[in-house]
Amino acid sequence: MFPPSVQKLIDLFSKFPTVGPRTAARFVFYLMKIPKEEIEELINSISNLKKTVKICSFCFNPFESEGELCKICADSSRDRALLCVVEKETDLFTIEKTKKYKGLYFILGGTVSTFKKADVEKLRTKELKERIKSYPEIKEVIIATNPTAEGEATALYLERLLKPFGKKNTRLGRGLPVGAELEYADEETLGSALEGRK
């Protein structure tokens, strides 16, 4: 029912994460109303993304400064004995924002929900093994995947994968989050909270 060009762009926006047809339609009608200059600005910005943003050869995080390494990996004051493996870019930024982690990172690029070859090939497991092999100063690998079903499966997979290297593998502490109530906590989280008391 929408004109073809409108429907085409609605279909493209519908592929964006969390966007369905109704929201995609709102995006399109929003774009039809904004001035030509803002459309240009958006198009240039999207174009630019692929041109000026590089991927760090260490942690695979996007960055824009000179050289091969991002700001974090190039920072000599970081603790090179710690390597924090995360699922995606936004997780790295979320942990950096706490200002409580002083080590380096590695972006895995996803999770495995099964151990099928196809799933595993999407992750940077080869690069991760290379990284650990090439840098003996790494003493502890923090597997910081989400405590979801997929994150847990991925953590198990990584623990098996990294066993040969003999490094200390740790997981983020489980327990009660801010604002939680014991009454509504699941047994697993509460059990971890008891064991992790201090």
Place this chain on the structure above:
Amino acid sequence: MFPPSVQKLIDLFSKFPTVGPRTAARFVFYLMKIPKEEIEELINSISNLKKTVKICSFCFNPFESEGELCKICADSSRDRALLCVVEKETDLFTIEKTKKYKGLYFILGGTVSTFKKADVEKLRTKELKERIKSYPEIKEVIIATNPTAEGEATALYLERLLKPFGKKNTRLGRGLPVGAELEYADEETLGSALEGRK
């Protein structure tokens, strides 16, 4: 904390309706992963929007066919005695989808939350008056704004605006929606449901 080009595009996406910084960041990292061809396709589609999509001179709905009028306004089998005024494009499509309306439309372009001159100037009130003046075959104007506070204010404003024309002004029926329970209906809706019984 994000590289400048990433942050720039996050800021632009954050201006999209319903999009906040976290969702905007997800959009940007999604775009960084998709193949170059899909980026091209998106950019071309956005560019195209402004080039191939025209605005119907009758109802101000976007369309792509030949001529000055959209498919609905050009359809001679439509009931020209009925004019349905809606707030925005998506409302027009929502009503058309019911297949229960056979008249013509007019897209107002927004709502008024106050009756200040600035607010009113955003709406196509001049064009609406022109339309009704130029087409005496119009017998009934359905004011199909949302039954929200802004939609109500807009409906009142339009009723006063259109009074001189002496046409029959109607509002969409108020009442109980599918799945509602009397127990949770507000008094106004329930009162309307009682009065509108049949």
Place this chain on the structure above:
Amino acid sequence: MFPPSVQKLIDLFSKFPTVGPRTAARFVFYLMKIPKEEIEELINSISNLKKTVKICSFCFNPFESEGELCKICADSSRDRALLCVVEKETDLFTIEKTKKYKGLYFILGGTVSTFKKADVEKLRTKELKERIKSYPEIKEVIIATNPTAEGEATALYLERLLKPFGKKNTRLGRGLPVGAELEYADEETLGSALEGRK
């Protein structure tokens, strides 16, 4: 894990509408804390319910005044040509609160989700037919069941049941409730809103 008397009362409270085991447990520990006098007051009030509250012989609504009829049915200023059939007591009170209905009521006592004999027997259909037969001044029967699947099935059942009496059967108006947005309205509700416009 709870002491037997505590568990017993939790099980009884869990049968209350909308109450699950967690809420039932909260009720029991609340009762264990309040003074003995408040427990007495609650027990007496529950006891009293069955003793002092009567059921109106006309509309089957609970009441406490003298005689056989509740305040509404005994009120000679009510419009005896209108009979509003509702599913349950709270629906009657919800409609009365709007102050927009001046007729009489009839509480059906439930809904049918199927037309099986067992379901139908739970409703006061016999009493309803008796009521309409005995009072020829009734001109219109408003079937005010909820616009839910069960309410609709019940309305259809009642329309067939009451056909022989030749009275005017009406349903509460369907349409957009206060605060709704066209964009999110289902097609059936929006179609009704279009047809019911005024």
Place this chain on the structure above:
Amino acid sequence: MFPPSVQKLIDLFSKFPTVGPRTAARFVFYLMKIPKEEIEELINSISNLKKTVKICSFCFNPFESEGELCKICADSSRDRALLCVVEKETDLFTIEKTKKYKGLYFILGGTVSTFKKADVEKLRTKELKERIKSYPEIKEVIIATNPTAEGEATALYLERLLKPFGKKNTRLGRGLPVGAELEYADEETLGSALEGRK
């Protein structure tokens, strides 16, 4: 609008935790429908609560067996070096259900949102101090209040209160609960998860 006895019981039920007038009304109409025997059963069960349920003189948990102590406090296989202080009865049962805690308990009876004398007097702080003073075998006091604002204020209060006794004070581990996503974790919880990694 409800008959007096109905309104009276609605008012009493409205005082129950989480119950508002609408739910209370549903409770009353539910009670009016159930058989006389079930009403008797409910009334007796409520009566019984105060008669047969005792409060353990150690942990202040309700119980029904012989003697002064509940089943947990009377169990000689429990680890008497551990004392877990909780806000309310349901918290004790929630922790017991994990089967991961082998020590004893103490039910504080509430929280403090301020340090005003009136607030503090509602809690069993005197009894708690007595308990710790009289049982030198207690080595660790786990302050298991909820990680909410009130629970935190209460924990701080208890830590100051118990300092003179020189026991080891611990808090339940904070961190990511099952199913959480790093992206949505607040900085405090994520910081704790990093520090509490293993």
